[in-house]
Amino acid sequence: MLALSGCVSAGPRAPVPEEAHVAAPAGWRTPLAASGDIAPDWWRAFGDPVLADLVARALANNVDIALAATRVEEARAAEALARAQLSPQIGGTLPETQGQTLSPFGTPSQAVGFQPALTASYDLDLFGRLRQASRAARAQLLASEGAHDTVRLATIASTASGYVTLRALDQRLAIARDTLAARAEALRIARRRFEAGYSSRLEYRQAQAEYAATAQLVPAAELAIARQENALALLTGDPPRAIPRGLPLDRLAAPAIPDGLPADLLRRRPDLFQAEQALVAADRTLDSQRAAFLPNLSLTGSAGLVLSTALADPVGVFSLGASVLAPIFDGGRLRAQADAATARRDGAAFAYRRAALVAFREVDDALAGVRRTGEQAQDLTQQAEAARGALANATSRYRAGYSSYLEQLDAQRSLLTAELSLVQAEADRLTSHVALYQAMGGGWRRP
Known part of the structure; x- marks a missing residue:
């Protein structure tokens, strides 16, 4: 049938x-x-x-x-x-910073730094x-x-x-x-x-x-x-x-x-x-x-180096975190979208x-x-x-x-x-x- x-x-x-x-x-x-x-x-x-x-x-x-x-x-x-x-989303950044530093004798000097880093994010898609x-x-x-x-x-x-x-x-x-x-x-x-x-x-x-x-x-x-x-x-x-x-x-x-x-x-x-x-x-x-309607869990992380003329050796930095986003009050927006999707499915x-x-x-x-x-x-x-x-x-x-x-x-x-x-x-x-x-x-x- x-x-x-x-x-x-x-x-x-x-x-x-x-x-x-x-x-x-x-x-x-x-x-x-x-x-x-x-x-x-x-x-x-x-x-x-x-x-x-x-x-x-x-x-x-x-x-x-x-x-x-x-x-x-x-x-x-x-x-x-x-x-x-x-799939995970991976990106890269290369910001440049400029500033002044003071020597032990109080003499100011110009310093230039770079901080290349890789960033990654991944939505676990639990539901x-x-x-x-x-x-x-x-x-x-x-x-x-x-x-x-x-x-x-x-x-x-x-x-x-x-x-x-x-x-x-x-x-x-x-x-x-x-x-x-x-x-x-x-x-x-x-x-x-x-x-x-x-x-x-x-x-x-x-x-x-x-x-x-x-x-x-x-x-x-x-x-x-x-x-x-x-x-x-x-x-x-x-x-x-x-x-x-x-x-x-x-x-x-x-x-x-x-x-x-x-x-x-x-x-x-x-x-x-x-x-x-x-x-x-x-x-x-x-x-x-x-x-x-259900909570959404995302993982984010970054890792990179700090390169500067004021530092003798580069410094490694990294971060790792997670965020949970859940709808609390949206004025009925999600409900209206779900009702519209139901009507389209029935159509x-x-x-x-x-x-x-x-x-x-x-x-x-x-x-x-x-x-x-x-x-x-x-x-x-x-x-x-x-x-x-x-x-x-x-x-x-x-x-x-x-x-x-x-x-x-x-x-x-x-x-x-x-x-x-x-x-x-x-x-x-x-x-x-x-x-x-x-x-x-x-x-x-x-x-």
Whole structure:
């Protein structure tokens, strides 16, 4: 069971709210077959080397990934700083003094002295204030790494789905151009029939209107292609440019779906790992704030030499001491800080619950999308084939004079709608596979 109580150690006086606990759906406890594991480079399963090159370029040059990497380095430095607080602090001084001395005969003389010394201090951390702060910084580092992997996985998924969308737009443009060529032929025939007196001006005007309606699909598709290419160029860290093409949409292979979805599979998601580590960091920070109520014991010491022109030999000096600092009255400052830390910990717990619920929903949505879009594509394939046959029959009947032009026009519109819908359904089916792999962690492995 995926529950918060098994992820963090809550303090004895402020347990995690029960409403923040979340468990995986019981229906997802099917064992995962060994052959159904997710490959780290799952996007190669589409079988398009151009797509693989685009993803590799995005992973190397994407600005969002680079920005997330800088946050990881910042968290690593903060963790090193918190860890350094557990070590003794050693420093050195070299003060210079000048003054006058009196000889036995009362003659004054100028004296110059130096007192080099080493100083050391060490916080015993009896109640774990610094240790908990160091553990909180460590959890924050892991959370930042999870955020980096989340951005990385989102970039891969956006690149793959963007490429599928681009190939779908290419196919829509090809359909529009083929349909426009057919409309041009129909317009030519309608003009000849009108000029010969075999048909009315109405049929000729209808053919003109249908040709213009189809012609506007071409620039609309070209505009969408240009925008999609620019979006992919942004993902790959490039200025607007033309994107190379690989396999057409109908030749892209859909990656295999794993045989089962066990309850712990979603724990591989980097965003869940990030939310979990953020909760751990908030819990450790709360422990550190509670330790601030207790006394703090520090050891300090120094050792050095006194060097002076007034002394024949140097004089050694040293000191060793301890100090106890305990809060007596601070106007409620420490209590307010502890209450704020408790609220942040509870907020992190609910954020983790929400991340888990969103993960369950995304996997279920993606599975439903893969299944239903596949069924829709099959039905639309049959519809397109039937519409293609109906158009052939309507065209033959119109040319033979057995039916009006409206019958052929209606068949042309039905075929165009079915072909465009089929392209969209194929693109939705492939992007549903991308969404499924992203929802299931996409081959990411917890460190």
